[in-house]
Amino acid sequence: MKRTKSKDNPKSAPRAAKSAGQAGRDWQQHDADYAQEQTRYADPIPSRKLILDMLAQHEGPLTLDELIGIFELHKLTQQEALSKRLVAMVREGQLAVNRRGAYGPVTQMNLVAGSVQAHRDGFGFLIPDAGGKDVFLAPKQMRSLMNGDRVLVRVVGLDYKGRPEGVVAEVIERVSRSVVGRLHVERGVSYVIPDNPRVQQDLLIPADDLARAGARHGQMVVAEIVEPPGNRTLPVGRITEILGEHLAPGMEIEAAIRAHSLPHDWPAAVEREAAAIPDTVQPGQIEGREDLRQLPLVTIDGADARDFDDAVHARREKRGGWTLWVAIADVSAYVTPEAPLDKEAFKRGNSVYFPQRVIPMLPEKLSNGLCSLNPDVDRLCMVCEMRVLPDGEIAKSRFFEGVMRSHARLIYEDVAEMLDDPAGAKARQRAAVLPHLQVLSEVFDALFAARSRRGAIDFESTETKIVFSGERKIDRIVPVKRNRAHRLIEECMVAANVEAAKLVEKAKLPNLYRIHEDPDPMKVDTLREFLALKGLSLGGGDKPKAGDFAKVLEQARGRPDVLLIQTVLLRTLMQARYSPGNVGHFGLALTHYAHFTSPIRRYPDLLLHRAIKHAIAKRRLLRRKPDFIYTQEQMEAFGTHCSMTERRADEATREVTTWLKCEYMSHHVGDEFDGTVSGVAPFGLFVELDGLYVDGLVHVSTLKNDYYEFDDRTHRLRGGRNGMSYGLGDRLRIKVARVNLDERKIDLEMIRQLAKAPRARGDVRSDSLQRNDPQSRPSKSRSAKRKSR
Structure with missing residues (x-):
């Protein structure tokens, strides 16, 4: 256990403890988050940050009673609230408890908190909450764990691949509460084989539970875990839901939803709150907003899109350049903090797009209705207005609340055809919007030129779309080509995201940035060795930039081995994630980047809208507005959760697509x-x-x-x-x-x-x-x- 006592100065620890004790007695004066605590509790208690600081300064872990004494919490309500906070901090991996029930920061107890990611071959990894390298868990450590469990791990060395290897110190939370799989009944023994390959243990079903459930051999079921796995025992469960026959149409999605614990049913409180919202924008909601209903904003999306969260328009300026408007659905006008809608949106984190089915983040009344920028109806919006210079740089921008009316719902393929053939049939059908699209196209050329100059990486890939038959079986798989319209919208969204990130950083507001960290130096060294064999080199010295990667890609284009080179480059890069600490976006070669443009389907965008509104109001009220409702600590938790829900959605949709392709190929x-x-x-x-x-x-x-x-x-x-x-x-x-x-x-x-x-x-x-x-x-x-x- 790490202690603050120094061999060189044995008196340093008592002095630190004395200082900590004084700070404990006067904790209200030392707690930077005390004002925030006053808004949450009638009898405020020390914030998480102060508790961590106190424990870090002390000689060793402290019990609940010792902390109550240090902070002089005399009221029973305060003592109970502190106890609950400590339990929550343990559950979230900030604190650990030793055998005598004393609490200490996990970092000082040489422990790493995180979530377990199991591999079908028996081993697993700990994904640290605080980021950094994953910790390898050998099969022996995984015997009593299941995919998704939250644990504390002690790093004991390196495995044969040079990765940190750990042993499990404590299971913080059993996240895996149920298993989805196929029921097998053989020789009187019943068990569920998990559908998720990351769940390594079969789930035993007692005979009496099987009889009660009435499930048959071969059916897809959901089973609740009643006894977790041990070092030598399999988990035991009981069947809670029978999904149906194994190969029934749509079964792959039903299984994935439950296997990945995707929230898909609306709680009654959410349905009541959504039902109480009027179906149309009310006159009182428009007051104080800028009226953009005459501005010819249009939406450009896929043919099968139902939630339109962004609209665009551009105007040429006499002095050169353009003014670009990016209007985004104002979801925060309807979803208020801590309301049932907000809690459920946070729980889901994002919408999940399966083939032919969507699990939305918000109820359909909002996602496809009031918050969707449908044509020819009034909609509340948040607007980023940008002055784009001829070279594609953004000279200035401003954000404001507005009301708009989309003038057209356009799809990518039609817009691309209109821009390619201004005299064609599609262009003649949409003659009113064609001039505006041509101005947007000019803006795109300028923004893309700026993107190229800064060295953003642009990987090429073939995206596909599954076309279904009437029986919901795959008819064929077709490639989806990215055209000029896709790129046009992408550049407009990137520009608005950048300006939003700059605004909240300037306002010094806690916020989630979309970060993409620099690649690991060891991976870069491996990449350089590979490129040398290909007669190529990566510039940038010890810290190559995105532009150095982009140059390699440009040199590789047209080579027969371009696919291999691109694959190795991709493996070298980190995974993008959400974080309140801004380190920039490596792949896009940007110093500031956040998600602003899709609040209908991403919770981080909704949080950013709230921060922008706070900054606007604070500027209007000459800084008299109360402090922002969220703290940096809360944003840390938001970032971890939203990064998890994004990975969860990706895994679920990839799993469904893979199953559908396998089912399709089973006939070949x-x-x-x-x-x-x-x-x-x-x-x-x-x-x-x-x-x-x-x-x-x-x-x-x-x-x-x-x-x-x-x-x-x-x-x-x-x-x-x-x-x-x-x-x-x-x-x-x-x-x-x-x-x-x-x-x-x-x-x-x-x-x-x-x-x-x-x-x-x-x-x-x-x-x-x-x-x-x-x-x-x-x-x-x-x-x-x-x-x-």
């Missing part, structure tokens, strides 16, 4: 296809099938006539005897060998190699075989709506 077992190697791993080749946009695995064990090893420097599988090798871009003739719907796997067998990917000039061959540790399959970037960034 035995068929032959041509394909391209899209990924290489030590265990085999991932091959994308021509015209289907589906990937399957050619396992290394099925490659004949040789023993193959993975060359981590060239990302190829090489035969040790005959010199055959396979890498990204190679063309293969394959056969669909088998499809496992439960494990969501498509196994392929190679028939023959059609052609190798052409070697790029400057590509250096490496004959040294180095066995690398297993790597996960490279993920392709995808987004239902690129504006989210």
